Amino acid sequence: MRQTIVRNVAELPTYGYGPRSGPWWGAMGFMALEGMGFAIAIGAYLYLYAVNPNWPIGAAPPDLWPGTAETIVYLLSIIPNEMTNRVAHRQDLAKVRIGLIVMSLIGIALLVLRGFEFAHLNTRWDNSAYGSIVWLILGLHTTHLATDVGDTVVLAVLMFTRHAKPRRFSDVTDNVFYWNFVVLAWLPLYVLLDWVPRL
Amino acid sequence: MSMVAEQRELRDDALNGLQLSTRLENIWRTPSGFFGALASVDHKVVGRRYIVTAFAFLLLGGLLAVLMRVQLAGPENTFLSADKYNQIFTMHGSTMMFLFAVPVMEAFAVYLVPLMVGTRNIAFPRLNAFSYWMFLFGGCFLWISFMLNVGPDVGWFAYVPLSSLQYTPTKRPDVWAQMITFTEVAALAVAVEIVVTVFKQRAPGMTLDRIPLFVWAMLVTSFLVMFAMPSIMVASTSLILDRLVNTRFYDSSSGGHPLLWQHLFWFFGHPEVYIIFIPGTGMVSAILATFTRRPVVGYPVVILSLIATGFLSFGLWVHHMFVTGLPQLGAGLFTASSMLIAVPSGLQIFCWLATLWDGRPVYRTPLLFVIGFIVIFVIGGLSGVMVASVPIDTQVHDTYFVVAHFHYVLIGGAVFPLIGAVYYWFPKIAGRMLSERLGLWHFWLAFVGFNVAFFPMHILGLIGMPRRVYTYTADMDWAHLNLLSSAGAAIFALSFALLLVNVIYSLRSGALAGDNPWDASTLEWATTSPPPPQNFDRIPIVKHRDPLWFHNESLPVVAGLSVERREVLLTSLAEAEPQIREASPDPSIWPLLTAIATTVFFIGSIFTPWAVLWGTPPMAVALIGWFWPTGSKEDEE
Numbered sequence: 001m002r003q004t005i006v007r008n009v010a011e012l013p014t015y016g017y018g019p020r021s022g023p024w025w026g027a028m029g030f031m032a033l034e035g036m037g038f039a040i041a042i043g044a045y046l047y048l049y050a051v052n053p054n055w056p057i058g059a060a061p062p063d064l065w066p067g068t069a070e071t072i073v074y075l076l077s078i079i080p081n082e083m084t085n086r087v088a089h090r091q092d093l094a095k096v097r098i099g100l101i102v103m104s105l106i107g108i109a110l111l112v113l114r115g116f117e118f119a120h121l122n123t124r125w126d127n128s129a130y131g132s133i134v135w136l137i138l139g140l141h142t143t144h145l146a147t148d149v150g151d152t153v154v155l156a157v158l159m160f161t162r163h164a165k166p167r168r169f170s171d172v173t174d175n176v177f178y179w180n181f182v183v184l185a186w187l188p189l190y191v192l193l194d195w196v197p198r199l
Numbered sequence: 200m201s202m203v204a205e206q207r208e209l210r211d212d213a214l215n216g217l218q219l220s221t222r223l224e225n226i227w228r229t230p231s232g233f234f235g236a237l238a239s240v241d242h243k244v245v246g247r248r249y250i251v252t253a254f255a256f257l258l259l260g261g262l263l264a265v266l267m268r269v270q271l272a273g274p275e276n277t278f279l280s281a282d283k284y285n286q287i288f289t290m291h292g293s294t295m296m297f298l299f300a301v302p303v304m305e306a307f308a309v310y311l312v313p314l315m316v317g318t319r320n321i322a323f324p325r326l327n328a329f330s331y332w333m334f335l336f337g338g339c340f341l342w343i344s345f346m347l348n349v350g351p352d353v354g355w356f357a358y359v360p361l362s363s364l365q366y367t368p369t370k371r372p373d374v375w376a377q378m379i380t381f382t383e384v385a386a387l388a389v390a391v392e393i394v395v396t397v398f399k400q401r402a403p404g405m406t407l408d409r410i411p412l413f414v415w416a417m418l419v420t421s422f423l424v425m426f427a428m429p430s431i432m433v434a435s436t437s438l439i440l441d442r443l444v445n446t447r448f449y450d451s452s453s454g455g456h457p458l459l460w461q462h463l464f465w466f467f468g469h470p471e472v473y474i475i476f477i478p479g480t481g482m483v484s485a486i487l488a489t490f491t492r493r494p495v496v497g498y499p500v501v502i503l504s505l506i507a508t509g510f511l512s513f514g515l516w517v518h519h520m521f522v523t524g525l526p527q528l529g530a531g532l533f534t535a536s537s538m539l540i541a542v543p544s545g546l547q548i549f550c551w552l553a554t555l556w557d558g559r560p561v562y563r564t565p566l567l568f569v570i571g572f573i574v575i576f577v578i579g580g581l582s583g584v585m586v587a588s589v590p591i592d593t594q595v596h597d598t599y600f601v602v603a604h605f606h607y608v609l610i611g612g613a614v615f616p617l618i619g620a621v622y623y624w625f626p627k628i629a630g631r632m633l634s635e636r637l638g639l640w641h642f643w644l645a646f647v648g649f650n651v652a653f654f655p656m657h658i659l660g661l662i663g664m665p666r667r668v669y670t671y672t673a674d675m676d677w678a679h680l681n682l683l684s685s686a687g688a689a690i691f692a693l694s695f696a697l698l699l700v701n702v703i704y705s706l707r708s709g710a711l712a713g714d715n716p717w718d719a720s721t722l723e724w725a726t727t728s729p730p731p732p733q734n735f736d737r738i739p740i741v742k743h744r745d746p747l748w749f750h751n752e753s754l755p756v757v758a759g760l761s762v763e764r765r766e767v768l769l770t771s772l773a774e775a776e777p778q779i780r781e782a783s784p785d786p787s788i789w790p791l792l793t794a795i796a797t798t799v800f801f802i803g804s805i806f807t808p809w810a811v812l813w814g815t816p817p818m819a820v821a822l823i824g825w826f827w828p829t830g831s832k833e834d835e836e
Contacts, residue, residue: 001714001725002753003737007403009768009777010210010759016779022322022399022769029391029425037429040463044433044448047459057454125446129454132446136437154823163828167782 015167017089023174031181034144038185041140042192045133049196057128061197066117070110071190074183077106081179088172093164096172100156103179107149114142134193141189148182151175211737212758219736222762227319227732230786238786240324241732245331246310247628252331253303256338258695260294263287265692268652272685274673284669285352286371290345292355293375296471297382298338300613301424304478305389307620308417310628312393314723314730315411317402317739319767320783322395323388325790325825330388332794337381340802344374351375354667356468357438359449359460364442373442373805376435380801383428383435390424393417400767401775402722403757404741411721412488412495415502416481419509420474426513427470434463444808458523465516473512475609477505479616480547483569486616486623487551489719490566491558494745497550504543504550511540521592530589537587541580548573563717564638568619571646572611579607582657597667600660606653618645618698625702626716630728631709637701644694651687655680720745725754738768741775789825796821 018024049055084099118138123131155175159168211219229239239245266287270279279287313321321327344350351371353362362372397418401410410418438460440446447453449460484495495501517525517533525533551573560566582604586592595601618641625633664677671677715724724747726735737756743749760766760780769779796817803810 001747003756004753005212005737005758006740006755007757007777008212008759009403009757009780010212012759012768012777012780014766014780014782016769019772020769020778022395022781025395025398026323026391029394033387033391033425033429036426037433040430040433040466044437044459044463047462048448048454048456051456052454125440125444127447127453129447129450129456132437132440132448132455135446136433136440136448150819154826158827 015170017170017173018177021170021174023171024177027174027178027181031178035181035185037140038137038189041133041137042188045137045192045196048129048133052129055130056123056134056197057130059123059127059130062117062122062134062194063120064194066113066120067190067194070113070117071186073106073110073113074186077103077110078180078183080106081176085173085176088169088176091166091169093159096169097156097159100152100159100172104149104153104156107145107152110145111142111149114138114145130197137189137193141186144185145182148175148178152179208761208763210758211760211762214762219762220731220733223733223736224731226762226765229732234788235786237791238328238788240320240328240784240786240790242309242313242321242324242327243628243730243732243734245324245327246306249302249306249309249331249334250628252335252338253299253306256294256298257303258699259342260291260299261692261695263291263294265688267291268685268688270669271671271681273682274675274678275670279669281669282352285667286345286350288667289351289354289375290341293341293351293378294338296355296475297378298334298341300475300609301386301471302334302382303617304417304420304475304613305386305393305424307478307482307617307624308393308420309389311624311723312396312414312417313400314627314726314734315414315721316397316400316405317722317725317735317741318396318400319734319738319765321392322400323392325784325787326388327392328787329790329794330385330392332791333381333388333797334385336794336798337378337385340381340798341374341378344370349374351378356464358464359438359441359457362438363449370805373439376438377801377805379431379435381798383432384797386424387428390421390428393421394425397421398772399769401770402739402741403768403770403775403777405770405775407773408498409741409744412484412498412501413478413481413721416477416484416505419505420477420481423470423474423477423509423512427467427474430463431467434460434467437463439805443805458520461520461523462516465519466513468519469516470512472605472608473508476612477508479572479613480505482616482620482623483551483572485719485721486565486569486619487554487558488745489623489717490561490563490569491554492561493554493558494720495550496553496557497546498744501547501550504546507543508540511536511543515540518587518592521589522596534587534589538584541584544580548577563622564633564635564642565619565623567639567642568615568622568645571642572615572619575607575611575615575646575649579604579609579611583608595660597665598660599656599664599666602666603653603656603660606656610649610653615645621698623717624723625705626712627723627728627730629706629709630712631705632712632716633701633705633709637697637704641694641697641701644690644697648687648690648692648694652684652691653687655684655687659684715747720748722746785829787825789821793818793821793825 080099080102084103087095087099121134123134125131125135152175155171214222229235229241229244266279270276270284309321309327349370351374353367353372357372357375360366397414437448441448447455449455449457451457484501488495514536515533517529518537521530586595586604622633622638659677659680712728714727722739725739737758740755740757765783766780767783768777769781770777800810800814800818803814
């Protein structure tokens with residue numbers, strides 16, 4: 001078929017931020033389906049809660065301090081996360097490196113706290129359906145957290161190599177965006193795991 | 200963009216004709232040799248593999264159906280043992296749903312959507328390659344297990360408590376559950392790719408109301424996949440945990456509940472039907488427009504129906520559970536919603552009928568299959584409205600009436616459009632036409648065979664024949680209808696053999712197709728058949744919903760993309776205004792290695808929980824290898 005050139009896009013940039021870029025939408029897609037996974041798990045928790053006359057089953061509610069400490073760290077982590085976002089948009093490599101290191105350390109600290117949280121659930125996965133669903137939900141979110149921390153660490157290392165090119169700043173902003181989702185996903189889970197058994 | 204490389208790279212506005220094609224082909228082609236093939240990230244190569252693999256599973260699943268029909272052809276038959284029969288009906292359902300129906304629809308999307316929206320590759324091409332390997336390995340895992348007599352035997356829905364450790368102490372349900380995980384990972388990956396391809400990689404000017412209907416259908420399907428599949432992944436994971444580490448999700452003595460399984464399963468299972476059916480409607484719309492020589496009547500109505508069907512499909516799942524003793528209010532609500540979903544499907548049917556009525560139909564094989572679809576699907580839809588009603592459902596639940604109903608809906612609603620689509624798009628994929636004469640035979644054998652095989656099942660169900668029985672006694676009076684049904688199944692199977700013959704014959708000696716053999720209107724027909732690795736030498740600009748009918752002389756195109764590296768054009772979500780010249784990944788072996796590591800992890804973890812520990816590091820290494828920049832031009836801007 002004959003062709004007529006009617007437009008030239010040579011001047012367009014080769015990367016972009018946010019909804020202009022492809023990976024941002026990919027991250028949105030994965031957030032949607034992971035968010036759905038959490039919603040389903042919450043649904044399963046509430047189903048078991050509804051069909052059982054006693055809740056929690058044969059156990060004390062989880063100790064409050066690990067989950068609460070995590071929640072506080074999560075909420076505070078939004079600040080360095082947003083700062084990383086801003087310096088990435090400004091393509092300030094030195095500050096992006098600092099931001100990524102800080103976020104990696106926060107992620108590792110949260111993984112440690114998560115270990116304490118498992119230890120203070122006051123139930124095992126094989127005690128009852130209550131124990132099972134609590135371990136499943138916390139396990140799901142831990143996988144989610146560990147994956148993002150791993151991603152952040154790799155990205156931090158990458159920014160210290162010769163591959164720290166401008167388009168990587170867009171990757172950093174996507175990582176920041178995803179972290180917000182990790183935080184957002186945690187909040188309802190915190191209420192569910194730590195406070196619903198106290199109702 | 201201060202840091203964009205300053206040196207002037209060669210762009211496609213400096214080249215023309217053969218010079219341009221050759222250069223682009225060199226950049227975009229799959230590397231030669233065995234390892235090159237394993238590293239391919241071309242959506243056409245992956246799509247073709249996906250299609251062929253899915254059809255191989257159709258063949259296997261179909262052979263199982265034939266075995267079942269041989270067994271049921273007469274009373275007290277001893278051809279299959281009860282145990283084999285249980286494995287076979289489970290394998291048939293699982294293969295057809297998870298390894299054929301969903302993957303084949305996604306496979307067509309992987310091949311066609313990038314061409315139809317006018318781009319050079321799918322979004323996240325390496326994820327796409329990974330998805331294919333996961334699908335292949337998951338399917339092989341199921342079938343090799345079956346060969347080793349560890350085939351699942353608890354039905355394609357694996358209801359607890361039958362599938363719990365207490366009642367099935369073998370590994371059979373674990374094989375089923377982990378096969379689910381494989382195929383869901385594969386399906387979710389493709390869903391995200393399709394969404395991003397449609398959102399961001401449409402040719403300039405392809406506004407939302409100029410997107411081809413098949414692409415709309417695949418977009419809606421992808422959202423359904425994203426919101427339905429997590430439910431079955433939670434379900435299959437919790438089942439494996441119950442069986443492996445003694446969690447108590449489904450153990451009623453420790454606060455668990457068997458109905459939780461049914462809720463999780465059907466919250467996925469019902470949208471699943473629409474995940475299979477909606478792509479079929481997209482194929483119908485594409486074929487109808489071409490063979491009636493006019494656009495489908497009511498483009499916005501069709502799209503809104505697709506979206507409405509998508510939403511409503513999440514509100515029906517409980518109608519699979521009417522006999523579990525639901526509260527009456529719940530039963531009433533789900534009856535209403537089940538009937539409601541007939542409305543958007545009905546609207547689409549009327550749009551298609553109007554298209555046929557107002558167009559100038561050319562009765563070639565693809566259109567015949569579409570007409571077969573309309574007839575069979577309407578019958579299946581009507582029996583669907585019947586079983587949506589609680590009193591009728593209570594009577595026919597777990598009988599052959601339901602078997603007849605869902606085969607009418609699924610084969611009528613998805614397989615007939617799919618076969619039409621094979622005849623329609625085969626020339627594009629293979630470069631040669633399928634034989635029209637064999638196609639005609641295929642259609643009539645399939646149409647007659649299908650109805651003879653499945654219509655009697657309605658009656659068998661009404662006179663009381665239950666599902667999933669491996670035999671029956673002569674005094675039940677089911678023998679004649681069963682024999683008739685088996686005869687129909689043989690004819691139906693024969694029709695597929697004809698398709699196979701047709702494909703093999705036509706690949707070698709079919710008539711050459713040319714770019715646009717059907718004079719169709721969408722962009723996949725604007726390039727050669729089969730398309731070159733770069734799909735298009737220049738990205739088209741879309742000014743009309745039916746670009747090739749509107750621009751029948753000369754196609755407006757974009758220039759200015761690189762001819763030194765893989766580049767795709769990203770456009771804005773609604774208006775498809777060009778925004779970014781985005782790099783597209785090179786071939787890579789890492790997706791395959793990641794899939795192998797994931798396979799080891801998945802299979803290991805049905806035997807020991809420690810697989811989570813030793814299975815994770817190889818996956819992490821493979822993923823880092825995948826994402827680490829290679830220093831190529833694509834990565835370094």
